[in-house]
Amino acid sequence: MVGPASEMRDDILNDWSRFSLTEKEVPQVTLIRSNKKSEFALAAKFLTKRVLNAEAIGRTFKPLWKTQRSFQVQDMGNHIMVFVFETKNDVERVLMNEPWCFDKHLVLFQKYVSGQPIHQLQFNLVPFWLQFHGLPIDHLTDETTVMIGNLVGNVIHSQIKEKLMGGDFLRIRVNVEITKLLCRGHWVLLEAGREVWVLFKYEKIPNFCYWCGLVSHDDKNCGKWLVSKGILDITNQEYNAWLPAPPFNHGKKTMVSVKGYEDEEEESSQFALGTVER
Known part of the structure; x- marks a missing residue:
């Protein structure tokens, strides 16, 4: 993000090509x-x-x-x-x-x-944990998470797969550009040409603009709102409080594997024969 002061400084630096340096300005300093x-x-x-x-x-x-x-x-x-x-x-x-x-x-x-x-320095990226809601159960996979995440920004891969599953939704960490509108969701194509809308929710997202969907300011400081002098109808806002996600419980397991009786008996007999190490 570049401000007026930075632009003025760049203009001054570019103008040095027109000047002749004095004796005191020539020596370099290490x-x-x-x-x-x-x-x-x-x-x-x-x-x-x-x-x-x-x-x-x-x-x-x-x-x-x-x-x-x-x-x-x-x-x-x-x-x-x-x-x-x-x-x-x-x-x-x-x-x-x-x-x-x-x-x-x-x-x-x-x-x-x-x-x-x-x-x-260019400050234009922020990492968010994004949640993807609305997918069928058989599509709640690691591969789906990465594919949809790449539609939003650069995916930050996690080595802990449990972090990618949130029960009935997927989640992934993505670098989001603050100069672009927040992505509210995406249509995805399933089998037989069926489409479903995947809703995006952002974890730990602070103030953002309900009018234009940017995180660089809130709705009260939006140019669209200020130009209207406060007469815009808030029912026409295309962004709202449904975009932030509730706090995610990292310690809660959403999937466990339960062994059947035959599996336990088979493992016990293998252990008795010395073929299973514990």
Whole structure:
């Protein structure tokens, strides 16, 4: 996301080609990189309109992140903060549990790459756990999850298959572009040309716009609403509160395998013969 300040800075940098440097401007300066500032650092873009305070942000995220070691928060302006951690594990823990929000608005995180100016960072992706509702039972498979997930964005594959099953729905983690409208669902083709509508629900989604379906602002700050001066009928909103998914219980098993009596007897006899190891 590029603001007016960033555009002005780029214009100034492009204008240097027209200038002649003075004697004091010619010598190069070799800078020493600070490993602590970049090795375990995350840059974050806050989508809230509120004025940010680094100390308040640190107090907010400390009990949520539960980091093993301390971390620093630095305000870079333009609603961008840089978090510097002491360990790699704390960085990975923050990223694994995205998305995060502040003031009920999304915070977009990315690893800071050494040598990259802050104003050049592009904050346009956020990982969501998506739920797919409305599929027949015989299509609740890992393959179906990945196929539908790829329709929304780049799938983040999970090694734990139990996370992909939510009872009567599927779920998968996907990187979603915030510059595009939220996908509410998709028609999928089944056997014999039959189609079903698969409804999408987003876990841990904060404020989003009920008018245009973007997560970059809420409905009260939407240009469509502001231009209308508040006279639009909310019954015409194409997005609504059904899009967020309820909290998912990771510890609850939705599928178990129960052995029959013959299976148990067969296993017991094999164990008695020494063919089964325990």
